[in-house]
Amino acid sequence: MLSLLNRRWTIKNTSDLPLKHKVFANRGITEKEEARFLRPQFFQHCHNPRLLKDLEKAAQRIVQAIQHKEQITIFGDYDVDGITSTAILLKTLHHLKAQVNYLIPHREQDGYGLKNYLIDQLKSNGTQLLITVDSGITANAEVDYANTLGLTTIITDHHEPPTQLPPAYAIVNPKQPGCAYPFKELSGAGVALKLAQLLLEDFFEGTDVQNIFEGLLEMAMLGTIADCVPLVDENRIICQYGLGLIAQTKSVGLQSLLKISGLKEKTTLSAGDIGFVLAPRLNAAGRMRDAYTSLELLLNPSAEETNALAQLLNQFNQERQVLTQKVLEEAEKLLDTKQKILLVYSPAWPLGVLGLVASKLVEKYNRPAIVLTNKDGKTVASSCRSPDYFDLIGTLRQLESLFVHVGGHKKAAAFTLPLKNLNLFTSQLYQLTEQLLDHQDLTPTLEIESLIQPSEITYATLELLKQLEPHGVGNKKPLFLLEQAIVQESKTIGNYQQHLKLKLTKDNTAWEAIGFNLGYLHEQVANLNSLDLAFSLEENEWNGSKKLQLKLADLRISAS
Structure with missing residues (x-):
């Protein structure tokens, strides 16, 4: 039976194990892996950067360029992953006293990746060492052209490699053939972070690596979450550490962005705060104008200037929302x-x-x-x-x-x-x-962790689930199935009555549930005696009062 949102529900774990064991088993977390998953230590649990093919070769060439005062250019990309990758290497190379500048292509005018005319510009500006971030793995002809001009190219990327790799001096990409790095799903910012880590640890004696590295971790976290790579293994560790730092960030630009986004007063931030609040604003510059506005915000030490840049990004994001809706409506008709x-x-x-x-x-x-x-x-x-x-x-x-x-x-x-x-x-x-796709069932599906009993909907369960954060691709926020909940009240709320608010009971226990943008289901739900709910568990705070709330993902009519 399909749900009220016309989706088929699949339950990942139907065993009789306790809820914790089911949730952990769904994620492949064994007793041996539990400590690493829940309480990872960055330098202990992250993989050795040297396992990345060509990383040491790339780092040694960069050090050589610094020693000989060669002009280095970082070639980035216009999305958050590309912008933060650029910022990571810029900050690192500035600490290393390198002569370094950067170039980010314009989405509309240049498109993605290296172009021969951009390489000509770099050559005329004196570039000797070109480092790509979050791009370059498919730029065979462009790297070949750069070689003919006497430029040395280092590619750092995380996209799928083609059959034939570009003729670069060094290629750092965990997905390339022959790379022994055990985790293949780093973001572009994650790859840049590993290069920065090796440079700071091995080639910059006397530096307080940890203080510098904390700022880089914030950048890598932003790129990792925004690029929707799986939040497992090393990506999870990067994000856990980055999220722990960003609410008290020392970055003037991020402080301005947190303020304009309404997140300044939060003591802790979630992956959702990054993915749905901060990242869209950082992405909006590259979508609506050019990405330099976002990069400047991340690099600028002036609060007055970053406040103005944050306001500009907020404006771009509002424009982006209106334009996206307009194009979506047109696309649906076609x-x-x-x-x-x-x-x-x-x-x-x-x-x-x-x-x-x-x-x-x-x-x-x-x-x-x-x-x-x-x-x-x-x-x-x-x-x-x-x-x-x-x-x-x-x-x-x-x-x-x-x-x-x-x-x-x-x-x-x-x-x-x-x-x-x-x-x-x-x-x-x-x-x-x-x-x-001849035999593929195209019916939309909703993946649910397991059945949940009323006695398990508790603050203890909520605290357990918080340990699974940050959530994202590969580690989605757990959804549970509560069957045959009795509908006591149904109403719509919100400025446009667009949200659904329910009061529900089962086994002498009562809850409130909220379904964002599900207000159109109100009349149908109000006439039902009982419902099956697919929901995530959260805490709702209102007027100083806190209580558990069921956040609805979907509903279906209970079987009689």
Whole structure:
């Protein structure tokens, strides 16, 4: 039976184990692993940076450049992962007294990654050592061109490598063939952090590495959460430490951003605060203007200037929200929902919000989504997103001959292709995905940890669940199933009555539940005697009073 939101529920653990054991088992946490998962020590539990292929080679070349006063340029990217990766290496190299500058491409004007004309600019500005962050792994022709100009290139990246790697001096990417690093899912900022760690520990004697490193951990945490890499293993450790630092951050720019975002008074921040509040503001600069506004905020020591920059980012984010909704509504009208992959195109759409629209389409339809726009009259640019079950980059690379450029991950990718190839690409993509997804059930699903009994909905359970934070991809916030809860009251709340508020009972225990943006279900729910609830457990504080609250993810009619 489908839920009221037309989703199929799957329960991960139906055993009779205690709730804690079920939740831990769902995450593969054994008794041996429990201490590392719950109480990790950064330098003890993170992997040795030297296991990253070419990392020592890259670090030694950077030190050589510093000693010979060579001009170093960091080439970044315009999303939060790229911006924070740039900031990590800039801060590190400034501490090392390097001659270093940076370049971040413009999303609309330059597009993603290295371009020959940008390399020409770097050469004319005196660059001798070029270091890419969060990009470069597919820039074979561009690195070859840089070599002909006498530039040395070091690539640091985390995207999926192509079959043939670029001819760079060193490539630092845990996913490349022959790399012994045991954790493959670092963000771009995570890779930059490992390079910074090695430089600070081995090549900068006498420095208080820990104080410097704390600021870099904040940056790596921001990039890791914003890029939606799995929050497991080393990513979890980076985020736990970074989240522990950021509420009391020494960064003037982050203090300004916390203030404008309404998070300044919070004593602790969650991954949700980063992913849904801070990261969208940092991302908005690259989406609506250029990413330098965000990078300057992270680097600038002047509170007066960072306050102004934070206000600007807040304005960009508001503009981004309006534009995203407009494009989403237009895209929905163009969808061919008979296809197993969603593809929509309009030459009028701005490139900066395509990824957001694609993500929303995936969330609603549980299908891969590609949103396209016309970049320059001759070239189509895209942003692509996918559910867990579909390998997006693997599929696109089967059509690689049609593209100018393609790159990304299993769940997120981007490409450009000549406008003249669009119709051929569309027909071939539909044929390919029809074969690949022939037996795939496209019904949206909701993954639930386990059944929960009324006696288990307690503050003790809430404290247990808090130990699992930070939540994100690979470690989602636990959802539980409470069956046959009696509906005592249903009403709508909010400025536009858009939220659903319920009073529920079962086994002589009462709770309140909140369903954000589920107000449209009120009349249907009010006429039901009992409901099955999929919810997360949280604490609600109002007028100084605290109590447990069920945050609804979905509802279904109880079986009779």
